[in-house]
Amino acid sequence: QSENVLGYFVNVERMPNSCSHPPNRISLKDGKILVNLSMAYYRVNISAYNEAGESPQATYIVPEFSVTDLPGQIHVKSQGTNAVVSWTPEYNPKCFVVDWGTGKEDMHMKIITTATGNFTLDNFQPYKLYKIMVHASDVCQCESFIRHEETFGVTHFYSVEGVPRTGPANVTILNITKHSALVKWTRIAAEDCLGFLQGYRISYTDSSRKKSPAVTLNSSTTSYHLTGLKEKTTYRVQISGFTNAGEGPLTLSQPFSTPKYGTVKPLCICITQHES
Secondary structure, three states: OHHHOOEEEEEEEEEOOOOOOOOOEEEEOOOOOOOOOOOOEEEEEEEEEEOOEEOOOEEEEOOOOOOOOOOOOEEEEEEOOEEEEEEOOOOOOOEEEEEEEEEOOEEEEEEEOOOOOEEEEOOOOOOOOEEEEEEEEOOOOHHHHHHHOEEEEEEEEOOOOOOOOOOOEEEEEEOOOOOEEEEEEEOOOHHHHOOOOOEEEEEEEEOOOOEOOOEEEEOOOOEEEEEOOOOOOEEEEEEEEEEOOEEOOOOOOEEEEOOOOOOOOOOOOOOOOOOO
């Protein structure tokens, strides 16, 4: 039916939207629009219309942007269930807009018109990861943020950190030789960390129950090469994750056995027959 389309209606709605008026509806003839957005969450609703009327809306949620190239830094200090957010602005805009929450469907918004670069947020729950964004705007009417808002900084924050509630998943032992083996695993999911994951600890015990010193690795690591193993020996491996609050539970014990002999290289014997 595209040949009958006369144009499109586009609503760009900020999330959260605490404005008193609904977002402005943009009318277009072509199926393309260029908008400058801050790093806040946005919902885009698009519908087509013709002489008979308007189509149902298609909804698109603008995905998260990378935060590696932001000019500003935000500092968060926990005070019980409250948090003091501070920053040093590069210039003094008319106002700042602070967004905070656990995700795009759970964000709160506050407009700050004072020149001081700090703000107290309240009602933080423990063991939950919050995202905090600070935006600057020279126009402080809520309906104008889409056109004038510029993100100053983004950070993540736990009011209270806990230990991970699970260990890593999918622990497997590969490439087993007389004296070594490769351990691989899947990262602990963010919602199971309950704090900022600092790293992993690997412990392993041989069949005589002799425990080797635990190996500590950073949080981006998902494999480790065990060396110095004894031949023809059964080992059991366990892994845990840890945050600043402490160490989480160990994974189930994963057994493997080293062979008595090393890798056997194939030997080719060539037999030739001579005629007498």
